[in-house]
Amino acid sequence: xxxxxxxxxxxxxxxxxxxxxxxINLLNNPxxxxxxxxxxxxxxxxxxxxxxxxxxxVIKALSSNNDRKTDGKRLASLYSDLANLVSLDGEDxxxxxxxxxxxxxxxxxxxLRLDIKGKYEDLPEAAQALMLxxxxxxxxxxxxxxxxxxxxxxxxxxxxxxxxxx
Numbered sequence: 661x662x663x664x665x666x667x668x669x670x671x672x673x674x675x676x677x678x679x680x681x682x683x684i685n686l687l688n689n690p691x692x693x694x695x696x697x698x699x700x701x702x703x704x705x706x707x708x709x710x711x712x713x714x715x716x717x718v719i720k721a722l723s724s725n726n727d728r729k730t731d732g733k734r735l736a737s738l739y740s741d742l743a744n745l746v747s748l749d750g751e752d753x754x755x756x757x758x759x760x761x762x763x764x765x766x767x768x769x770x771x772l773r774l775d776i777k778g779k780y781e782d783l784p785e786a787a788q789a790l791m792l793x794x795x796x797x798x799x800x801x802x803x804x805x806x807x808x809x810x811x812x813x814x815x816x817x818x819x820x821x822x823x824x825x826x
Contacts, residue, residue: 703736706816714790715820721782722824731776732825736818738768743814746807759799761810765791790817 706712722728722735742764746755755761776783794813795806802810 703740703815703819703822705819706812708812708816710793711790711812711816714786714793715816715823717786718783718790718817718820719824721780721786722821724781725779727776727779729825731774731779732821732823734774735776736822736825738774739814739818739821742768743811743818746802746814747811749804749807755802755810757799757801758795758806758810761791761795761802787817790820 706715722732725731745764746761748754755764791810791813794816795810800806
């Protein structure tokens with residue numbers, strides 16, 4: 661068999677494989693998980709009465725603008741993600757104290773370019789009051805109980821933002 665014919669045959673086979681099966685995973689690269697978009701079905705009303713009262717203030721603050729439908733859903737997704745971030749414990753732990761929670765809360769809005777500054781007059785105060793109700797104002801390391809309270813606070817924020825988007 662001629663070398664040119666052999667190379668042509670191998671090239672044709674490789675071309676056929678490339679066309680029929682373009683995503684051959686030889687290196688076992690993991691596929692990234694898609695971003696979770698909050699649709700409201702995974703959000704539940706806060707069970708703590710104090711958090712629920714603060715959450716209602718957030719809902720009221722969001723109702724002051726016509727952009728609440730998109731902004732509320734984006735904020736709900738953001739706060740849901742923050743709840744997941746704070747809930748990481750053990751070796752995966754990212755947030756270790758209450759000050760890091762506050763800093764993360766401030767930075768993510770800027771990083772995601774939500775551009776809602778000034779759109780909702782009472783929203784920053786209402787959201788801050790809800791988180792103060794959940795974790796307090798002290799700068800302390802997160803215990804298991806305080807971490808759970810912080811997660812509940814962010815879940816309450818996510819719920820209230822989603823409800824405010826309606």
